[in-house]
Each structure stands twice: as structure tokens, then as C-alpha cells.
Amino acid sequence: MSSGQSYVIRPAASDDVAAATSLVRRSIAELCQADHHNMAAIVEGMLINKTPENMQAWIETPGSYVFVAEAGPIMAGVGGLTGDGEITLLYVAPDFRFQGVSKALLAALEDKAREMGLPNCALVSTDTAQRFFEARGYAGYDKNEDDFGMDATSMTKNL
Ligand SMILES: CC(C)(COP(=O)(O)OP(=O)(O)OC[C@H]1O[C@@H](n2cnc3c(N)ncnc32)[C@H](O)[C@@H]1OP(=O)(O)O)[C@@H](O)C(=O)NCCC(=O)NCCS
Numbered sequence: 388m389s390s391g392q393s394y395v396i397r398p399a400a401s402d403d404v405a406a407a408t409s410l411v412r413r414s415i416a417e418l419c420q421a422d423h424h425n426m427a428a429i430v431e432g433m434l435i436n437k438t439p440e441n442m443q444a445w446i447e448t449p450g451s452y453v454f455v456a457e458a459g460p461i462m463a464g465v466g467g468l469t470g471d472g473e474i475t476l477l478y479v480a481p482d483f484r485f486q487g488v489s490k491a492l493l494a495a496l497e498d499k500a501r502e503m504g505l506p507n508c509a510l511v512s513t514d515t516a517q518r519f520f521e522a523r524g525y526a527g528y529d530k531n532e533d534d535f536g537m538d539a540t541s542m543t544k545n546l
Pocket of ligand 1: 414415418419476477478479483484485486487488489490491510511512513515516517518519520522
């Protein structure tokens with residue numbers, strides 16, 4: 388696939404729950420080694436809320452927005468946003484890494500936040516994605532270790 392690949396970004400629907408959950412879990416397990424260092428307890432902590440039940444709630448709850456990026460028939464990424472501008476999900480399928488998926492999804496999430504009249508977006512970044520978010524205008528202000536031993540950096544961007 389070329390790096391010039393374009394993606395269709397669309398709101399997730401209820402029948403995306405299984406594929407979206409699986410994509411997010413693979414993205415964490417396979418791409419976030421800088422965070423979990425393949426340590427089972429940390430991987431487990433990162434996956435603990437990435438369940439089909441939660442994905443269904445994130446997709447179906449009014450005021451919560453989940454988008455998927457598709458390359459033809461294949462789901463290539465999943466992004467999520469709350470009604471107050473917190474980016475809760477931004478995950479690329481391992482096979483599509485560094486092919487523009489997260490950039491396209493993040494732009495769609497920020498567009499949605501602007502459409503809602505929000506002044507900024509906030510997120511808690513993995514170490515894996517921190518450089519990505521910095522390059523997109525997010526600034527970190529707080530680094531904490533969570534209950535499972537993972538570093539998490541709070542970042543915001545003025546829209
Ligand atoms: C790092 C990551 C977010 C990049 O997303 P992607 O869809 O693979 O890549 P994209 O093509 O959309 O973005 C490329 C950008 O990533 C950044 N990038 C490039 N190499 C990188 C690396 N090794 N590590 C981190 N960021 C990198 C650059 O800013 C690059 O922008 P540029 O092309 O303008 O230089 C993704 O690969 C990843 O690891 N995701 C894991 C899940 C995760 O941590 N999500 C965030 C939850 S808060």
C-alpha cells in the first residue's frame with residue numbers, strides 16, 4: 388500500500404463493535420511496546436477497559452463519538468471523542484502503521500470538536516504516541532504513572 392493511501396472516515400455503528408474492539412486491542416498489544424515493554428500486567432492494565440461492552444457504549448451513547456477509518460473494506464483505525472473534547476481513542480491497525488491513518492482520524496476528531504464549538508481537545512497520551520501528538524500541536528503538562536505502571540501524559544491543543 389502506498390503512503391498516499393486515503394481513508395474513508397465515518398461514524399462507527401453498532402455492528403462495528405467486534406472489529407473495533409479487536410483493532411484497538413491489537414494496536415495496544417503490538418504497537419505500544421514503549422509503554423508496556425511486553426510486561427503482562429501492564430498490557431492487561433492497558434486493555435482492561437477495551438472491551439466489547441465499553442466499545443458498544445462509546446459507540447452508542449449520545450454525546451460520545453467513535454469514528455472508524457476504512458481502506459476499502461478493511462478497518463484501519465478507530466478514534467473516539469467525548470462531548471467535552473477529550474480524545475479517548477486513537478488506534479491504528481498494525482498493518483496500517485505510518486500510512487496516515489491516525490493523522491486522518493485525529494483531523495476528523497478535531498473537526499468534530501470544532502463543529503461542537505469546543506475551544507480545545509485534551510487527551511492522555513501513551514509514550515508510544517507522544518511524539519505523534521506533539522507534531523500535531525498537542526503540548527504535555529503532566530506525566531503520571533497509572534495503577535498498572537504505565538506512563539500517561541496529559542496533553543491539550545487549542546483548536
Ligand atoms: C505513533 C502512532 C500514533 C502514529 O500513527 P500512524 O497511524 O501509525 O501514523 P500516521 O501516518 O498517521 O502519522 C505519522 C506521524 O507519526 C509520527 N511518527 C513517525 N514515526 C514515529 C514513531 N516511530 N513513533 C511515534 N511517532 C512517530 C510523526 O509525527 C509522523 O508524522 P509525519 O509523517 O508528518 O512525520 C501509531 O503508529 C501508534 O503507535 N499507535 C499505537 C496506539 C497509541 O498509542 N495510540 C494513542 C493512544 S493515546
